[in-house]
Amino acid sequence: MVEISEVVVDPVLVQVVAQFPPRADAIITLVASDDYLPGAQTLLYSVQKNLRKNVPYPPELVVLVTPEVSPETRRALWPALCTRITEVSVIGLPQGGINKSIGTNQNSTPFDNDCPGLTKLHAFSLVVYDTIVFLEPDCLVLDDLYPLIQKGKVYTESEALVAAAPDLFPPDKFNSGVMVIRPNSETFDNMMAQKSLLTNYANNDTGFLNAYYSEWFTQMAPLARLPFTYNAQRALYDMTYPQGHFNYWDIAVAPDLKVLHYSGYPKPWEDSKPANGGSAKKARTGDTLTDLWRQWHQKSHNYCVRYHKEREKEAVWRASAETRQKQLEQQQQHLPKQQNPKQVHKLVSKRFKELRQEGHDTKDAMAMARAEHGLSDEQLEPASVGAQVASMFGVMM
Template sequence: MLLISSVPIQTRRFVTLATNDSYARGAMVLGKSLRNHKTTRKLVVMIGPHVSDPLQRGASKIFDEVLLVDVLDSGDRAHLALMKRPDLGVTFTKLHCWTLTHYSKCVFMDADTMVVQNVDELFDREELSAAPDPGWPDCFNSGVFVFRPSNETYGKLLKYCTEHGSFDGGDQGVLNGYFSNWATADISKHLPFIYNLSSIAIYTYLPAFKQYGGNAKVVHFLGQTKPWSYTFDPETKRISGDMQEASTHPTFLLDWWMLYSSSVVPMMTEGYGEQPFHSGCVEVSLEGSSASQDPHHTEPYVSPQASEERKQKWEQGQADYMGMDSFDNIQKKLDAFLK
């Protein structure tokens, strides 16, 4: 069931989705980042039934509208479609944003994104505008996209889901299948990568990150390990967690936690006793690994077997980002090569 308030027609909104408490926290960081960078648009968050009441109340302090979405029990076309494809439940929840027809145009942003510059100009784009995915650039990444709510489009998307499914098991596969001409039809719908800087791409093309990274407007924390998978000490500005699984540059991860601890946590502790995340992992400083801080450090000898294992870990997205494969170490290698 979707509960919405009455708002004027011809409105434009930033929209995000939180299906559980962790993603609700991420959504609040996203909302605060949009506010901090002076957006002139109102903010909407779709909240799933598994988000706790305290987190819903916290979201209402940041977002202009909190919409309760429960596609699994909605009794609408999505419910009927799920009878055939229950594996696409979360995907259907995200596609539900096309039913927000009391808005004229929206920019959808995943709850694991963070704005680092104002992005209001995205509303000048048309549906379906999105940035290329770093893993397969002929596909767009569905973490940030411009769309026009439409019940007709929603119905067609559901039909596509039930007939074709999703080639990647999620919403990105469905949307790329439905908007299949994105790669070739209209270049104006290709958002520059700075609007969806997928964190893993920082390590796969370091020279480009060095050249263009300062222009980034939206950072997307892709991968299984999200910012909220760690803990943060605001006094020492240190993050605790398994940093070898980190899939983003430490600076962005630190920025996320600084925003969460300074703006979201105080809001949540007003009567609700919000506690920080705990991972039970050894604390690691984001100011750099001990190797990168040591001016006399040299990269250790790597045996052929270890080198092959390292290659396999890179291919599996498990590079040692805080050790041998740290940003500083790789940058030193590139600098030496380019001299």
């Protein structure tokens, strides 16, 4: 079982990066509806917890959202968990490429919470980034993803798709839940032109991308085929772990597990939605992988609560400081231009005590009190007799 510590991800970096142009690399997910907020929250937290710390220019954490995603969901993710929110349009599947029960429109099947169509293809168009690691929001990261970013620096011959992990059925196809991408606008435009022409065996983005990159298994470089542990689908655990009779997962997957993909339904955070119209079943209980996700989700929730409380506290402090500054400016208008040092010292001491009562530590309270009165440390300390004599002769003490 993976242990999870309570270390809070540095919020300063998260706030600063969003104010600057995109970095060279990015780790990206897609949130197509509010239903996927728990998954995206847990994914992003797990990415940050496992991301390498000593990288000079760490990748951005970017969330693609569709217009259907509410402002509340966007605020829940940024800036606490990601550096950027980017809205993208929905790219539907070609008409007839999905179950008719979902419905169709003039050009493509409409958006559905469980079927975002080909919307993730927008990741291939984000040419502001050199290398992208794309993960679906139902993934859980358990190891550093930087080796995947490095693949984008080494393997530059591929047109947009750099690497992906094998699917379960058939294994000579890849699953699009985890991909390494070098964005290319020409490739994206060609994808849009081809989306109605290629045979989509799975009626989803994985099926389309396998049709587009049909030579992934046979002719692309070995580097393009990631180990299964970078996209370990829960279905394999289900098939090889009935009542614990098989140890395949424990022996072949768990020791080097990088990314756990909760593909299929129900998701760890929701009720199942059976296609046969039967009553929904609650998310699975007593399941080791589901329990693991829930541990991470609880940690992400705790972090977000702390993060927002800290931001609220900072906002209150800033508002208080602004109010205090206005009061000081009004007071200074009625004070002599040159105040008696003893009077200034009394004002600073009074303000210091007020700040201490508000909960600030000694050092911060003194620094804030001095700053509010426009004084430096040297101005507060009375000069010694020796210092006064030395200053008369221009000697530095």
